[in-house]
Amino acid sequence: MFALITIVLILIFIVFLLWLSYYLGYKKHLNQHGVKRYPKRTGELTLFIDGSELYTSYFEDIRNAKGSLEIQFYTVCDDKICNEFLGILRQKAKEGLIVRLLLDHYGSKDVKKAEIKRCRDAGVKVAFSHKPSMPCLLFTSLTHNHRKISVVDGKIGYIGGFNLGEDYLGNNPKLGYWRDHHLKVQGKSVDDLRNQFYRDWNVATNEKQTYVPQEHVTEAGGIEHHFESTNGAHLQETFLAMVRRAKRELYICTPYFIPGKVLTDELVRALKRGVDVTVLVPFNGDYPLVKEAAFRYYGLLLPHGCKIYRFYQGFYHSKVIVVDDQLCDIGSGNFNKRSFYLNDEMNGFIYTASFINRVKETIKEDIQRSELLTYESYQKRPLLQKGREQVANLFSRFL
Structure with a gap:
């Protein structure tokens, strides 16, 4: 009986420690992070609801990049489309472009370490968001950076629900055709996407990177919108x-x-x-x-x-x-x-x-x-x- 009581008390103590780890981590997270509401803008928005159409546009834009690529995804995995994507980033870095890739630690866990090393060796700067850390191990293990942001040359942006992978082309036999919504953005609000990318990049890397906003971008006409990060x-x-x-x-x-x-x-x-x-x-x-x-x-x-x-x-x-x-x-x-x-x-x-x-x-x-x-x-x-x-x-x- 004494042994059983001891086991129960130990289990209760472990549960309490897990709860405390989560609670303290969440409170710290709330104190450090809030909502970022960017201004209302007008600009050009292109809607994508099909993965094949999105990837055709997206891959063409990153292949045609001349100066910089800032890309953030929750999920990049180890399959044909992702390897093609990483190959493009390596090629653009070899051409002299500044290429930054920010991935979620959990969502992109299937990317092979060898692929990441190849990217870094080619000059691609790669970082991971939300690595689990002490003392709030449980909370930091559960929270993820779920954003999908891409900025090409500071002039073209992408945001929405699509990640990268064969699943999003409908090639998963279990899930079948994949329906999603994604936006291609052109105009002054691309600066807001870029701003958010560097906010996340600097948190993940402890760097203090900045960017130069677009100049002479008019906001007359177009579609009225704004972005918000939480x-x-x-x-x-x-x-x-x-x-x-x-x-x-x-x-x-x-x-x-x-x-x-x-x-x-x-x-x-x-x-x-x-x-x-x-x-x-x-x-x-x-x-x-x-x-x-x-x-x-x-x-x-x-x-x-x-x-x-x-x-x-x-x-x-x-x-x-x-x-x-x-x-x-x-x-x-x-x-x-x-x-x-x-x-x-x-x-x-x-x-x-x-x-x-x-x-x-x-x-x-x-x-x-x-x-x-x-x-x-x-x-x-x-x-x-x-x-x-x-x-x-x-x-x-x-x-």
């Missing part, structure tokens, strides 16, 4: 403001719908005041328990008239919110707790009605390839699935 906080408040702003219709597109109580309550209030709320998610999940964690919130929203569609023709990875014809969000931030409390994200907010309606049309097209989840079918879920949902809810903050 660091494991404040994104929930931004999404709350968007839900409260909706008067007629609200589209929420996300691969991971785990909004938490505060946002769910706000969505219910929107439904009660007559807002047509549509949620578009993938039919199948790409990570364990993510799909199950969403069902708790489906059950709270469906009785109030929320329409929930599940995309079945491949995997749906878009992170998009559309409020009436007034505001549209495209970026890396998901409608889930991980983006609210752990991940570094970068989102673009667009205000021009013509562009917003174009995005809305892509959503409506995807709804045609989706299945409507009814409250009746929700109530008939198998007992085993309900059990998995309960397990998923325990870990929902980290999914």
Whole structure:
């Protein structure tokens, strides 16, 4: 009996240390990082929803670079498309360009060390964000830099939901065709993407690199937008403001719908005041328990008239919110707790009605390839699935 009590006490102590490591790390993170809202700009935005079309444009731009490349991804892996990408960076560095590549320590863990060494030997400056560190080992192991930012010659920018890999071309036999939203940016706001890249680069490397902003860039005409970076906080408040702003219709597109109580309550209030709320998610999940964690919130929203569609023709990875014809969000931030409390994200907010309606049309097209989840079918879920949902809810903050 004494031995059993000792084991229990040791386990309780270990759990307490893990909790303390997470709690102290999170508090320190909040004190050091906040939200960065860049100014409203006008410029040219090109929308991509297909990986092949995006990569064709993206690879052409980085191949044609003349001065510098600043590139940041959550996921770069070890496959054909990623090796081609790294080969281009090596070639551009050999040509004398300044090439910086910032990867998330966890998201890009599959990149071979030999490939990184080849890049560095060729002159590419490579760094990794969010390496686990003491004393807050648990928190630093869980938080990631989820941003996807690329800047070519300080004049062309890319931001959105696509990472790099064969999966995003639809070549994963399990996930199938990959649907996402990404932006190509031209204009003064490219400086804002570059600013954010160097904020992250300097944190990861302890350097103090700066950049020279574009000169003589006019902002007359074009699409009105601004960018916003968040660091494991404040994104929930931004999404709350968007839900409260909706008067007629609200589209929420996300691969991971785990909004938490505060946002769910706000969505219910929107439904009660007559807002047509549509949620578009993938039919199948790409990570364990993510799909199950969403069902708790489906059950709270469906009785109030929320329409929930599940995309079945491949995997749906878009992170998009559309409020009436007034505001549209495209970026890396998901409608889930991980983006609210752990991940570094970068989102673009667009205000021009013509562009917003174009995005809305892509959503409506995807709804045609989706299945409507009814409250009746929700109530008939198998007992085993309900059990998995309960397990998923325990870990929902980290999914």
